[in-house]
Amino acid sequence: MSLSAFGVSGIVSGALRRFGPLLALVLMCAALSLLSEHFLTLENLLNVFRQSSVNALLALGQLTVIVTAGIDLSVGSLLGLCTVLAAMALKAGAPPGAAIFLALAAGASLGALNGVLYTKLRLPHPFIPTLGMMNVARGLALVLTGGFPISELPAGFRLWGAGALFGVPMPVVVVLVFCVLFHLFLTRTVPGRDLYAIGGNRQAALLCGVPVDRRLILAYALSGLMAGAGAVLLAGRMNSGFPLAGVGAELDSIAAVIIGGASFFGGVGTVLGTLVGALIMGVLRNGLNLLDVSAYWQTVVIGAVIVAAVWVDVVRQRAAQRSS
Amino acid sequence: MTVPLLEMQQIRKSFGGSVALDGVSFEVLPGEVHALVGENGAGKSTLMNIASGVLQPDAGRILWQGRALPALDPRKARQLGIAFVHQELALVPQLSIAENIFLGRHAQGPPALVRWGRMRDHARQLLAELGRPLDPDSPVASLGVGEQQLVEIARALAFQARLVIMDEPTAALSESEVARLFQVIARLERRGVSVVYITHRLREIYQIARRVTVLRDGRRVASAPIAAMPHDELIRHIVGRPAQEQFPPPGPPPRGPCALRVERLTARGRFQDVSFHVRAGEIVGLAGLVGAGRTELLEAIFGAAPFDAGQIWLQERPVRIRSPRDAIRLGMALVPDDRKMKGLIPRAPVVWNLVLPSCRRFLLRPAEERSRALALIGDLRIRPADAHIPVSSLSGGNQQKVVLARWLLARASVFLMDEPTRGIDVGAKAEIYELIRRLAERGAAIVLVSSEWEEILGLADRVLVMHRGRMVGELPREQATEEAIMRLATGGVP
Numbered sequence: 120m121s122l123s124a125f126g127v128s129g130i131v132s133g134a135l136r137r138f139g140p141l142l143a144l145v146l147m148c149a150a151l152s153l154l155s156e157h158f159l160t161l162e163n164l165l166n167v168f169r170q171s172s173v174n175a176l177l178a179l180g181q182l183t184v185i186v187t188a189g190i191d192l193s194v195g196s197l198l199g200l201c202t203v204l205a206a207m208a209l210k211a212g213a214p215p216g217a218a219i220f221l222a223l224a225a226g227a228s229l230g231a232l233n234g235v236l237y238t239k240l241r242l243p244h245p246f247i248p249t250l251g252m253m254n255v256a257r258g259l260a261l262v263l264t265g266g267f268p269i270s271e272l273p274a275g276f277r278l279w280g281a282g283a284l285f286g287v288p289m290p291v292v293v294v295l296v297f298c299v300l301f302h303l304f305l306t307r308t309v310p311g312r313d314l315y316a317i318g319g320n321r322q323a324a325l326l327c328g329v330p331v332d333r334r335l336i337l338a339y340a341l342s343g344l345m346a347g348a349g350a351v352l353l354a355g356r357m358n359s360g361f362p363l364a365g366v367g368a369e370l371d372s373i374a375a376v377i378i379g380g381a382s383f384f385g386g387v388g389t390v391l392g393t394l395v396g397a398l399i400m401g402v403l404r405n406g407l408n409l410l411d412v413s414a415y416w417q418t419v420v421i422g423a424v425i426v427a428a429v430w431v432d433v434v435r436q437r438a439a440q441r442s443s
Numbered sequence: 444m445t446v447p448l449l450e451m452q453q454i455r456k457s458f459g460g461s462v463a464l465d466g467v468s469f470e471v472l473p474g475e476v477h478a479l480v481g482e483n484g485a486g487k488s489t490l491m492n493i494a495s496g497v498l499q500p501d502a503g504r505i506l507w508q509g510r511a512l513p514a515l516d517p518r519k520a521r522q523l524g525i526a527f528v529h530q531e532l533a534l535v536p537q538l539s540i541a542e543n544i545f546l547g548r549h550a551q552g553p554p555a556l557v558r559w560g561r562m563r564d565h566a567r568q569l570l571a572e573l574g575r576p577l578d579p580d581s582p583v584a585s586l587g588v589g590e591q592q593l594v595e596i597a598r599a600l601a602f603q604a605r606l607v608i609m610d611e612p613t614a615a616l617s618e619s620e621v622a623r624l625f626q627v628i629a630r631l632e633r634r635g636v637s638v639v640y641i642t643h644r645l646r647e648i649y650q651i652a653r654r655v656t657v658l659r660d661g662r663r664v665a666s667a668p669i670a671a672m673p674h675d676e677l678i679r680h681i682v683g684r685p686a687q688e689q690f691p692p693p694g695p696p697p698r699g700p701c702a703l704r705v706e707r708l709t710a711r712g713r714f715q716d717v718s719f720h721v722r723a724g725e726i727v728g729l730a731g732l733v734g735a736g737r738t739e740l741l742e743a744i745f746g747a748a749p750f751d752a753g754q755i756w757l758q759e760r761p762v763r764i765r766s767p768r769d770a771i772r773l774g775m776a777l778v779p780d781d782r783k784m785k786g787l788i789p790r791a792p793v794v795w796n797l798v799l800p801s802c803r804r805f806l807l808r809p810a811e812e813r814s815r816a817l818a819l820i821g822d823l824r825i826r827p828a829d830a831h832i833p834v835s836s837l838s839g840g841n842q843q844k845v846v847l848a849r850w851l852l853a854r855a856s857v858f859l860m861d862e863p864t865r866g867i868d869v870g871a872k873a874e875i876y877e878l879i880r881r882l883a884e885r886g887a888a889i890v891l892v893s894s895e896w897e898e899i900l901g902l903a904d905r906v907l908v909m910h911r912g913r914m915v916g917e918l919p920r921e922q923a924t925e926e927a928i929m930r931l932a933t934g935g936v937p
Contacts, residue, residue, distance in 0.1 A: 309803075309804060312807060323785055326777055327771075
């Protein structure tokens with residue numbers, strides 16, 4: 120059965136997984152440039168990218184978790200908490216570098232805590248610890264600020280969210296740098312590949328000597344780290360630490376990963392796909408704005424796109440099972 | 444001549460470009476047990492999926508009691524009385540036996556009402572007819588695999604099945620459960636129910652079947668009364684070449700140093716006080732019934748499950764193994780009993796599945812991995828010889844070779860093999876036997892768990908027997924017979 124079952128349909132579905140999201144993005148951009156003369160301008164495109172940057176960072180972290188067949192619901196709240204922590208540090212007189220380090224370290228350690236709770240307490244699913252962390256982190260952000268934003272941050276800090284490098288918005292540069300780093304980590308290192316192995320079959324990975332608990336903790340720590348990085352960009356752009364920043368952002372990041380071709384079943388997903396997934400969401404929002412579609416309808420459209428993307432994954436999965 | 448209950452004529456079926464069935468005819472007489480054998484991929488499952496309406500043939504006719512059937516779908520097949528007891532049981536573990544037996548069937552009386560009393564009585568009666576008076580109220584989750592299978596068969600009877608198709612029903616059963624299943628099959632036969640029995644265990648056929656049909660590469664190559672089909676000839680039909688020596692000849696008795704020693708290992712509720720040793724170059728068979736604690740013992744030695752007391756020595760040094768990672772570092776290898784659940788990462792390419800345990804460095808080296816994988820693929824004749832296709836697209840035998848091959852790459856010296864040939868075809872089995880022997884000759888110490896005792900008798904230098912979590916006996920090769928193993932495994936004295 121080897122040729123027929125795997126050959127053609129396998130190649131097609133493999134190509135779809137790899138290039139489907141990119142193709143969708145290109146088609147969307149083509150359609151929008153026909154529908155609106157404002158879309159295909161360098162300024163607007165950079166704008167879209169900049170607006171997608173926080174989601175793209177969170178999605179990179181989310182990707183490392185989703186390839187292990189996990190999920191991280193806490194990144195939106197961690198994002199909010201980290202903006203607050205950075206802003207408070209700056210207000211207390213810390214230099215920008217220290218504030219950035221604090222945001223990254225807090226995100227990474229609380230993310231690692233997610234992983235520790237999940238693996239060491241043997242909780243049934245990462246949904247549980249990260250749902251808990253989502254509430255704890257949001258609550259802490261509100262407690263620390265009394266619910267008020269902390270505004271007016273120094274320019275050396277705002278540079279990362281609002282500045283530019285040779286005309287390219289700084290957030291875009293940051294996203295691209297992290298994309299390269301995550302791509303190298305996931306495809307060129309043993310720990311990176313171990314994450315795919317865990318997502319593909321955790322028991323088999325364990326029996327092959329993969330230190331499963333350690334790797335999972337690393338994945339959740341990276342996810343938290345990216346929430347910290349996103350916080351630096353967001354606080355810089357908004358010129359404030361804002362306790363309600365990133366409400367619902369975890370869901371956008373999950374959507375970007377899934378639209379980008381990663382599988383909820385674990386073991387499959389790429390950095391390029393995830394970046395494209397985040398850009399698809401950004402282009403959708405931007406395009407619908409340009410076309411004067413109300414924000415309410417935008418939400419409806421994005422919801423439909425998420426379901427459609429996961430449905431495509433389910434169909435692919437079923438086709439793959441049938442061929443084995 | 445009797446009219447066949449089911450007659451399939453010139454059935455053809457292809458998937459995409461590859462032909463799965465190439466004009467196969469097959470008939471089942473009323474009340475006969477008909478064995479259907481062949482290597483994996485020979486077309487057995489496809490043929491039976493057509494008989495039960497799951498797949499539609501591309502060409503050919505199906506007759507039921509002499510009358511041609513129009514297109515068959517699963518519902519129609521069930522109405523006719525065709526029931527398929529699958530390899531993977533299709534029961535709902537949380538529901539009771541009775542509920543499972545009547546799952547999806549409309550009770551007589553007002554719709555949407557469950558008639559508990561009648562359902563229970565009927566279930567009890569069916570189970571009694573099968574010779575196993577289980578309590579219809581107990582949840583299926585509390586049953587062993589053999590009993591669950593019985594519930595599936597009872598379900599088939601509740602649907603007034605005239606033809607029961609069993610796909611490798613004994614693959615997961617212990618010897619005693621197999622014996623009980625055979626009694627049930629005999630009872631079905633007496634009731635006039637026909638059984639199609641798919642198996643890789645050829646010896647079973649001679650115990651229960653009346654006739655046997657052999658498929659090879661999508662064609663029927665033989666169909667005869669079992670009395671007219673000696674074992675050698677059967678194997679020749681299956682593999683398409685003369686039956687060779689299935690087991691490679693044994694070498695001289697191993698005299699190597701002690702590679703693995705286990706002393707008084709205990710894991711409460713799983714095994715107690717287990718002691719044994721394996722020398723370098725030695726194959727030690729570990730026999731026992733399912734549930735005797737063999738899998739649990741191997742997994743504990745390998746660090747995949749905790750134990751409460753005892754000590755493990757490797758190369759005469761005491762070791763502490765807290766995880767499979769520790770075990771692998773010390774040169775151990777585990778070939779798990781369940782390839783799909785514990786062995787492979789199905790969507791990952793073959794090469795990943797091969798190199799996973801031997802990755803030690805931080806950075807991957809794709810070129811090196813690829814060349815090593817290809818060397819192994821060539822050495823073990825893994826087909827298709829492509830390192831980058833998903834391992835799930837390989838046949839069962841080739842998948843199993845991948846699971847074994849990864850430990851060659853990891854340079855393991857102590858192999859714990861749990862049912863290394865489960866569910867794979869005759870040809871692949873012979874290759875794996877040869878590989879096991881070759882490993883031993885190169886100085887590996889091997890613990891071989893198998894429920895097919897001829898496998899243990901054919902390969903092992905020494906046989907250990909477990910019964911209910913305890914090591915109950917040791918038989919040198921000369922004294923190891925099926926009878927002796929059976930006596931020990933069932934708790935008797937040697």
